[in-house]
Amino acid sequence: MKVILTIQLALLLSMAGCTQLPRTGDAIAHGSAASAGAAPATELTADSLFDFLMGETALQRNMPDVAVESFIRLARETRNPRIAEHATDIALRTRHFGEAKEAIDLWVALEPDSMHARQAAVALFVANGQLDNVRPHVEQLLKLEPETVDKAFMQINKLLSHHPDREAVLKLVQQLAASYPDLPEAHFAVSQAAWSANEFKLAAKAMNQALELRPEWEMAAVHQGQILQKIDKDKALSFYDQYLDRFPRANDIRIAYIRMLMEEREFDRGREQFQKLEQVNPSNPDIALAIGLLSAELDDLGSAEKYFKRALQLGFEDTNTIHFNLGRIHEIAQHNAEAMDAYLRVTGGERYIAARVRYAFLLAKRDGIAAARRYLKTVQVENEQQRTQLLMSEAQLLRDSGEFRGAYDLLDAYLRKYPDQVELLYDRALMADKIGKLDVLERDLRKLIELRPDNAHAYNALGYSLAERGLQLPEALALIQKAIELSPDDPYIMDSLGWVYYRMGDLKKGVNYLKLAFDARSDPEIAAHYGELLWMNGAKEDAEKIWQSALEEHPENELLLDTVRRFMK
Structure with a gap:
């Protein structure tokens, strides 16, 4: 363990910035605990005694320059390793790196097998970025205790991590590892260094060599999977599959595999791996919840319900999250009574307000808007943010039922009372548009842009409104371009950009952007716009197909119906 401890200490020293000086010369008089008695006694001459006393006095008076100079000179004259060690310690602590190098060189020359001397040398040269000088000292450290070389290699990259x-x-680690071709940890160290240098193919090759020497090494396999993701994601997935075939109980690998599958949105395969993980850990509620969430994502509502309830039975701590998710899957399945019951079981936490809102929407379906609004007014809130969420939900209820004036009046009254609630400006602007208060729409959106200049939807809504009315089209284009700059992948903003180009007479650009928007999201209003531009561009059959498909899924969408009526009389 001494090699490991030495390298760890070297790392600490390399980062040390301590300038507090030792107060006594005990280390010189008695030697360090590790090497007491190892050095010959030194008879001090008058000059040496003077340097010793001057150094001690300088230490006591916090005069580092004088102390370092005195002890370096004393070490040079006496060639005593304890004095060289003490001079090194003072020079390193006070960041006199030039003098520290001289003291260390002398110390190493006097005690070539001293772990402390080699450690100090490594610390100094790493701190100064002198990697060429590091190598012989690390090599000697590795040779001093060969039984711990494996652990030492696992520390080497950490030791060198601050070098830019x-x-x-990487070159240094490769040189150090070359003498240990049969040591898995040496190849692991090379792989880590290659990873840090963005040499991913070399990193994969070195980690593969480590795994050939120790196939069951899960840590190496996890790293190999991460490396392969940088090179070829399919190769990474194949690696995980093959490794788990050989070592099915390698849980760390399976978790890494699942994480990658989630990133790649391979939910079906991810669920399969979670189920295999569950076979090994049948009493783990976290795994049951994860399988439930993936099942819901895959629209396997029966399995989702089963695993959510299993997570509850196994004692999953956050019951509110599970009840909320049970409510969602019941609502999707149109089991509204069960959904309402599940939402009411959410008694706190982050999902509390969302659960109460979903309950209100289901209540509106069952008992009407008035009942839902009365219920929302009974919900207890803890802060203004939650109160605002409830108000926005109430406005949404009114909007969904076509009561645009009621929604506008609700939002307007609240904003008059709480003018700082900028989150509501956007909603009021949308309702103002619905009831023809275009001055309010424009004023609210411009104010929102002023207050929240990174709000892409505000730019988009204002630009689209201007384009729809054929007003200030250059400004409308600039606003929507700003929105797309802030949110480049938003299909609704792409739709607006295509629409404003159409309004400006650039049909070709309009079609291109509407196609991008429609390919990203087959929304009925995007379909209405895209179909109109295709029709105007002469592709009437394509337009009819898009409209017909959209109508099958959204037969009551007003914009879509109006567009179809205008062109297919």
């Missing part, structure tokens, strides 16, 4: 030249670090 990652290619130089």
